[in-house]
Amino acid sequence: MRGLAFATLFLGALVSGGVARNLPRPAAIDLSNRAVSPLSDSAKVNVFVFVRTDCPVTNRYAPELKRLAKEYGGQGVKFWLIYPDHTESSADIEKHIATYGFPGMPLRDPKHSLEEYAQAKVAPEAAVFDAAGELKYHGRIDDRWVSFGVQRQVATRHDLELAIGEVLAGKPVAEPVTKAVGCYLADLR
DSSP: OHHHHHHHHHHHHHHHHSOOOOSOOOOEEOTTSOEEOGGGSOOSEEEEEEOOTTOHHHHHTHHHHHHHHHHHGGGTEEEEEEEOOTTOOHHHHHHHHHHHTOOSEEEEOTTOHHHHHHTOOEESEEEEEETTOOEEEEEOSOSOEEETTEEOSSOSOOHHHHHHHHHHTTOOOSSOBOOOOSEESGGGO
16 A cells, blocks of 8 residues: 555656646747647757847847757757747848857747647746657756856757757656746746
8 A cells, every 4th residue: 555655646746746648739929920739849869949039138149059050960950949039020030140140940839729838937948859849858958057047158058959969869867857048038928
């Protein structure tokens, strides 16, 4: 009986703290207002990066995201920039991408379906999905930002890069959830 209680407690903790999701696959819209289902893509790994045009933390991560896209793009990893602010136009998003040099395919998520599916809370926050569309990681890009307005000179842990590598290798992500620091997405609802 004690074993059953432990197993139930363990499974409850795993479901509430883990990243596995049993929700229908979400869709968003591209900059031409066409519906896109990014998890239906044939990539080995899909990376969602939730961004806001008005978030200084987001904008500071453009070089790191560009580096990661260049390093992993040839290995079957696809990057998606997810814009959940329903007030941003396609022109605003195109200007943002051009100004900072963000990599990846931009998608608008005005209904917040990708945001909810990925359990994202702030911008920038990353979510890594395997080829089957299962969420394997969500959280910070790295640990450079300690708290809002407080940052290290250099990151000491590259969480997104580690997660991508582990998913590509078919391994479980050692730390599947981390706390991202940035601009809240709830402000956009």
